[in-house]
Amino acid sequence: MNAVELPPPVETEEVNYLTCECGVKQWLLTTDHKRIGILFLYTILVFFTLAAVAAALMRIELLTPKGDLLLSADYNKLFTMHGVLMVWFFLIPSIPSVLGNFLVPLMIGARDLAFPKLNLLSWYLFVIGGALAMDAIIRGGVDTGWTFYAPYSTTYSNSHVIEMAAGIFVAGFGSILTGLNFIITIHKMRAPGLTWFRLPLFIWSMYSTSLILVLATPVLAMTLALMAIERIWGVGIFNPALGGDPVLFQHLFWFYSHPAVYIMILPGMGVASEVIPCFSRKAIFGYEFVAFSSVAIAVLGFLVWGHHMFVSGMSPYAGTVFSLMSFLVAVPSAIKVFNWTMTLHRGSISFSTPMLYVLGFIGLFTIGGLTGVFLACLAADVHLHDTYFVIAHFHYIMVGGMVTTFMAGLHYWWPKIVGRMYPEKLGQLSAVILFVGFNLTFFPMFILGGLGMPRRYHAYPPEFQIYHVLSTAGASILGIGYLLPVIYLLWSLKFGKKAPPNPWGATGLEWKTPSPPPKHNFHRTPIVHEPAYNFPPLDAS
Amino acid sequence: MSIPVLPDSASTLAPKTDLILLALTALSVVVMAIVFLPMIYFLFKYRRGRPADRTPLDLPTMKIEVTWTVIPLVLMMGLYAWASEVYLEEETPPLGAIEINVVGKQWMWKIEHAEGNAEINELHVPVGKPVKLTLASQDVIHSFFIPAFRIKQDVVPGRYTSEWFQPTKPGTYHLFCSQYCGNNHSQMIGSVVVMEPAAYERWLAESSPGQTLAQQGASLFRELGCSGCHMGNSVVHAPRFEGLYGKPVALQTGQVVIADDAYLRDCILTPAARVPGGYSPLMPSFQGRVNEGEIFQLIAYIKSLASAPVEGSPP
Numbered sequence: 001m002n003a004v005e006l007p008p009p010v011e012t013e014e015v016n017y018l019t020c021e022c023g024v025k026q027w028l029l030t031t032d033h034k035r036i037g038i039l040f041l042y043t044i045l046v047f048f049t050l051a052a053v054a055a056a057l058m059r060i061e062l063l064t065p066k067g068d069l070l071l072s073a074d075y076n077k078l079f080t081m082h083g084v085l086m087v088w089f090f091l092i093p094s095i096p097s098v099l100g101n102f103l104v105p106l107m108i109g110a111r112d113l114a115f116p117k118l119n120l121l122s123w124y125l126f127v128i129g130g131a132l133a134m135d136a137i138i139r140g141g142v143d144t145g146w147t148f149y150a151p152y153s154t155t156y157s158n159s160h161v162i163e164m165a166a167g168i169f170v171a172g173f174g175s176i177l178t179g180l181n182f183i184i185t186i187h188k189m190r191a192p193g194l195t196w197f198r199l200p201l202f203i204w205s206m207y208s209t210s211l212i213l214v215l216a217t218p219v220l221a222m223t224l225a226l227m228a229i230e231r232i233w234g235v236g237i238f239n240p241a242l243g244g245d246p247v248l249f250q251h252l253f254w255f256y257s258h259p260a261v262y263i264m265i266l267p268g269m270g271v272a273s274e275v276i277p278c279f280s281r282k283a284i285f286g287y288e289f290v291a292f293s294s295v296a297i298a299v300l301g302f303l304v305w306g307h308h309m310f311v312s313g314m315s316p317y318a319g320t321v322f323s324l325m326s327f328l329v330a331v332p333s334a335i336k337v338f339n340w341t342m343t344l345h346r347g348s349i350s351f352s353t354p355m356l357y358v359l360g361f362i363g364l365f366t367i368g369g370l371t372g373v374f375l376a377c378l379a380a381d382v383h384l385h386d387t388y389f390v391i392a393h394f395h396y397i398m399v400g401g402m403v404t405t406f407m408a409g410l411h412y413w414w415p416k417i418v419g420r421m422y423p424e425k426l427g428q429l430s431a432v433i434l435f436v437g438f439n440l441t442f443f444p445m446f447i448l449g450g451l452g453m454p455r456r457y458h459a460y461p462p463e464f465q466i467y468h469v470l471s472t473a474g475a476s477i478l479g480i481g482y483l484l485p486v487i488y489l490l491w492s493l494k495f496g497k498k499a500p501p502n503p504w505g506a507t508g509l510e511w512k513t514p515s516p517p518p519k520h521n522f523h524r525t526p527i528v529h530e531p532a533y534n535f536p537p538l539d540a541s
Numbered sequence: 542m543s544i545p546v547l548p549d550s551a552s553t554l555a556p557k558t559d560l561i562l563l564a565l566t567a568l569s570v571v572v573m574a575i576v577f578l579p580m581i582y583f584l585f586k587y588r589r590g591r592p593a594d595r596t597p598l599d600l601p602t603m604k605i606e607v608t609w610t611v612i613p614l615v616l617m618m619g620l621y622a623w624a625s626e627v628y629l630e631e632e633t634p635p636l637g638a639i640e641i642n643v644v645g646k647q648w649m650w651k652i653e654h655a656e657g658n659a660e661i662n663e664l665h666v667p668v669g670k671p672v673k674l675t676l677a678s679q680d681v682i683h684s685f686f687i688p689a690f691r692i693k694q695d696v697v698p699g700r701y702t703s704e705w706f707q708p709t710k711p712g713t714y715h716l717f718c719s720q721y722c723g724n725n726h727s728q729m730i731g732s733v734v735v736m737e738p739a740a741y742e743r744w745l746a747e748s749s750p751g752q753t754l755a756q757q758g759a760s761l762f763r764e765l766g767c768s769g770c771h772m773g774n775s776v777v778h779a780p781r782f783e784g785l786y787g788k789p790v791a792l793q794t795g796q797v798v799i800a801d802d803a804y805l806r807d808c809i810l811t812p813a814a815r816v817p818g819g820y821s822p823l824m825p826s827f828q829g830r831v832n833e834g835e836i837f838q839l840i841a842y843i844k845s846l847a848s849a850p851v852e853g854s855p856p
Contacts, residue, residue, distance in 0.1 A: 024706070072726070072728070074727070076721075090663060143724070145721050147721075149721070151682075156681050156723060157723065168801070240697075240700070244699075246697055246698060246699065247697065247811075285602070286605075298568055311684065312695045313694070313695050313697045316632040327618070327621045328614075331617070334572075334610075342621045344604070344798070345579075346593075347583070347587050349587050362575070364573070367573070370568075370569040373569075374562070377561060377565060377626050378627070379558050379624045380558065380562050380624060380689065381563050386686070386693070387719065393677060435553070447546060450547065451545055451688065452688025456727070457727035458727050459727050461715065464545075518831075532774070
């Protein structure tokens with residue numbers, strides 16, 4: 001066995017995880033969590049772009065009431081593509097696999113995740129899954145919607161359902177491995193002195209997210225496998241003509257997919273809980289409550305799947321139980337919002353780009369959460385179910401919540417990730433554009449839904465047109481809000497000012513190492529003596 | 542063109558649902574005010590560079606946390622109970638409602654009235670009377686959504702679902718399929734025409750096919766050969782239908798079921814599954830030989846025999 005060459009005790013400033021061993025092979029076979037985070041970042045951006053193009057085409061089609069630009073079959077394939085790519089190939093991996101990968105070891109003072117090779121395997125599984133999904137799209141697409149409801153998906157659809165499902169199935173194993181890796185890392189590899197209640201809240205949110213990834217994703221894999229078994233071999237599982245039960249599919253699908261919704265918001269809450277204290281110069285209000293509300297959301301999130309099925313033909317009494325649980329899950333979310341607001345009290349607030357994104361997030365997430373209560377409410381849901389109200393609601397959570405905080409996190413940790421600063425004014429402008437464009441795109445959909453406009457319609461009655469025109473106009477602004485950061489962040493890679501180790505004056509171990517960090521994160525294992533967000537006390541001035 | 546903001550309100554359930562929606566909207570506005578007003582105030586007052594008292598306060602965190610946990614919880618439980626009550630009412634059709642059958646299939650709605658009238662993508666109903674729809678699907682899951690009535694119910698293959706409404710205002714309203722069902726999902730639309738009772742009677746008479754649904758079922762009953770075993774002096778020992786509908790039936794397994802629409806539909810499609818006690822499982826399945834619309838006709842016929850005298854018993 002060769003002797004391992006230890007790095008010299010003090011590395012030169014120049015060598016960091018980006019500059020050492022930078023061949024293509026070193027990147028593709030890397031086991032460095034930071035590099036894997038960056039591989040994920042580039043991959044999900046490709047999927048995000050494709051899914052956004054699908055959304056743009058849909059919005060253009062919906063400018064006029066008649067289905068005049070696209071055939072209904074193509075429209076159906078576009079919304080399926082948009083949903084599948086956004087949910088499984090952008091939102092679920094967005095914060096966990098990019099920022100989580102990069103930050104979990106840095107934040108807890110570890111050299112890497114517990115299983116670096118498994119981490120690389122997660123990325124390969126994700127890429128293979130994504131390639132299968134893309135192949136299904138290129139070969140003609142899938143027209144089942146991202147929900148794959150049986151028996152349409154198992155018997156009636158003439159599209160590439162199996163290949164698409166296989167892509168999601170494979171990528172799902174990547175998610176499971178990422179979740180496992182995080183749970184074990186957070187349990188076993190915290191720096192000396194870093195007790196559970198000294199952990200940054202981002203770590204608590206990653207921990208809760210990982211629990212869901214590990215427990216829920218296998219159910220999705222089983223559901224998709226059962227669907228494939230019925231579609232390929234005609235075994236009666238869901239299709240009543242073969243002796244199956246179509247409502248069973250919905251139970252199984254939502255048993256995964258509702259907790260998955262929390263995979264798409266808990267990490268965003270984690271980012272908000274880091275950014276707000278930093279730009280208020282103040283510890284978060286009610287640390288334990290914010291931390292445990294993440295866990296409460298993860299647990300309660302498993303008991304509410306039936307609220308997607310109030311009109312499915314499920315027993316009305318089951319409906320009343322699921323409604324009750326859904327009301328309860330709103331409480332921990334409300335607790336978080338109150339605590340974030342209270343953190344601002346007597347702070348010293350700076351409106352830097354990440355903070356602007358997070359403030360936008362609080363606004364959008366509050367609206368998304370409150371409209372979620374409408375949908376938990378039985379009699380209201382009967383009217384609003386499967387209308388544009390639902391589309392508006394979950395985009396407020398997933399775009400207003402997750403995408404906005406992903407942008408916040410990306411800007412907040414960008415100096416750490418690439419070692420360069422982005423242009424601050426453009427950053428602030430983008431945050432405002434995103435907020436305005438988003439609201440103009442999705443707020444009209446609440447009214448459309450109340451009026452009864454069903455989702456997944458490529459043509460609609462003419463009286464709804466005005467709201468669709470507003471929404472499409474908003475989408476063009478939103479598009480600029482996405483494009484602008486891509487341009488200036490890429491620009492900053494070469495031309496941005498060099499970032500100091502801690503440009504924001506933040507607490508947390510990730511800021512105590514150079515930007516970008518050296519290959520093994522810390523020259524010396526850090527020892528923690530203080531609670532999280534231990535900012536020096538502010539005074540009267 | 543006027544810009545619509547609120548949907549038409551044309552059923553007894555619509556105002557009840559709207560009141561809940563109004564309460565939810567009011568609650569949302571209040572919560573947003575409670576969150577956003579202090580937030581905006583703090584953002585202004587404590588922005589960096591502005592002089593303000595920032596010395597940390599020793600706040601009773603636990604009390605504050607409990608307060609803003611318990612108050613929303615109580616409010617939400619109230620809303621929950623209220624909305625659930627309305628929902629359970631929506632799920633329970635009143636007795637004596639007009640019964641209309643609906644078959645959904647890719648991509649059209651077929652409506653069958655008890656009087657025998659049939660229509661496609663249109664549903665005519667009288668104002669002021671409760672109407673119960675029994676929904677069946679020929680293929681995939683559809684959903685029968687009438688926004689002006691605030692009702693929606695998935696139409697699931699392999700079983701009957703139902704929904705009911707009582708129109709309050711004559712007019713023509715949208716009918717949408719709201720569960721994605723394939724290529725022409727967005728064309729699976731139609732209208733609900735609410736008419737004055739007299740106009741409705743006229744419409745029934747003018748578009749009458751001359752036979753009621755039960756009579757159509759009786760013809761089918763003979764054409765399919767059902768009558769060979771289930772009627773007259775057949776050598777095959779098969780159940781008779783006089784007085785059957787709505788009565789309990791003891792199965793071979795000892796279980797007792799009610800002879801309702803769902804049970805009769807199962808007996809036509811999978812006769813061996815729940816055989817009545819005292820009979821042998823001789824009947825062939827009619828799966829693939831009758832469509833959902835025809836099954837509705839057969840059931841209507843069996844239903845029409847509910848009050849007929851039972852053969853062999855004293856009159």
